[in-house]
Amino acid sequence: MNHETVRAVDPAVADALDGELQRQRDTLAMIASENHVSPAVLEAQGSVLTNKYAEGYPGKRYYAGCEYADEIEQLAIERATELWGAEHVNVQPHSGTQANMGVYLAMLDPGDKILSLDLSHGGHLSHGHPANFTGQLYDVKQYEVDPETGYLDYEGLREMAEEFDPDIVVSGYSAYPREVEWERVQAAADAADAYHLADIAHITGLVAAGVHESPVGVADFVTGSTHKTIRAGRGGIIMTSEEHADDVDSAVFPGGQGGPLMHNIAGKAVGFKEALEPEFDEYAEQVVDNAKALGETLEDHGLELVSGGTDTHLVLVDLRPSHPDTTGGEAEDALEEVGLVLNANTVPGETRSPFNPSGIRAGTPGLTTRGMGEAEMERVGDVIARVVDAPDDGDVKAEASDEVDALTDEFPLYE
16 A cells, blocks of 8 residues: 555655554554544545536436446445345435434424433534534433443433423434443333434444344434444445435435535445455454453453443543543543554543543454454553553553554554
8 A cells, every 4th residue: 555646746645644554554543433444445435436426316416427426326325225224325424423414404493402412421513512513503402321320311311301302312322332222212202202313323333233233223313424333435324214215315415415425435335345244243243342351451450431341342431530630631642652542532420621531432443453352452451551550651651652563563454
């Protein structure tokens, strides 16, 4: 993998691309929303489809010359339908957030009510944060996890739905380490005669592989990202019933987007094909097994996990009980210095600024893609714990850096 064609035109960009490739090879990617796609997906995303405008949908484009764009988008749709079992799939959203926007635009009017999980408890910006368009356009009320257990309080959610009377209830989360009981969220939505949007952005791959229960067929709308645990082209997806198909499609185009990013849709199609192979199911199972092993190792070192563990691809560490004077930002910075890249994250009952919160979030999709298993997660967990214990100790960080180097050498990326 090289960037010599780019270098001939723009050495500065080529240098940055080379640097990014080397950074990914030499570090452990543990941001839970990141993964490493295959060379085939990279090639598809960098293809000549970058040149093609294809406003509209297969067979109904506004421009000529779309026969191959149609073929590729239809492949992406058919493969997504097979993966998740939805009646109708729209693969055009540019991101998970824009997939959510497509549902909101299709079903809500400005000022309508959204009931969603608070960001500091594991929700997402596009579920109603005041800095996001959802918080600015809609009347948002947010539920929380149980502060004692770290689990969703489904009965409390139902009571809140009956009281608030939302137009749509949002489930699916960005920092919730437990499997979601979609039927219980649906019961809360039914109690308020509301729509139910399940945002599976983080767990698209786990749901596709059957490692997690699917909200498809339970919720009215299922949205997701296509570049996280599913390892396909970067972007978003909306799944719904035929009843809402036309409304969703019109909300995506022309409602919220113009021309689709056909090169990304090609990457989605290739990644979805890869996910239909039996090896992908094994991968998804290993992602969860790795997260459990990582969590157990961190607990053995005295770190406290929100909810006491994980069912998913991530662990969420609350530093306050074990390291009350260490912020998530400080831990993130120290770990990045040794080549381990994760992110500071808010935790339930957060007492610090979201810009420098009290927790760290670590995911296993990228490390699992590199071929690592539970034994390596124990090594990684040991590195995390030692650096968090002594974020300013140069000797500790030097040893940790050596261990990261050993792991990246044992499990090379894009060789």
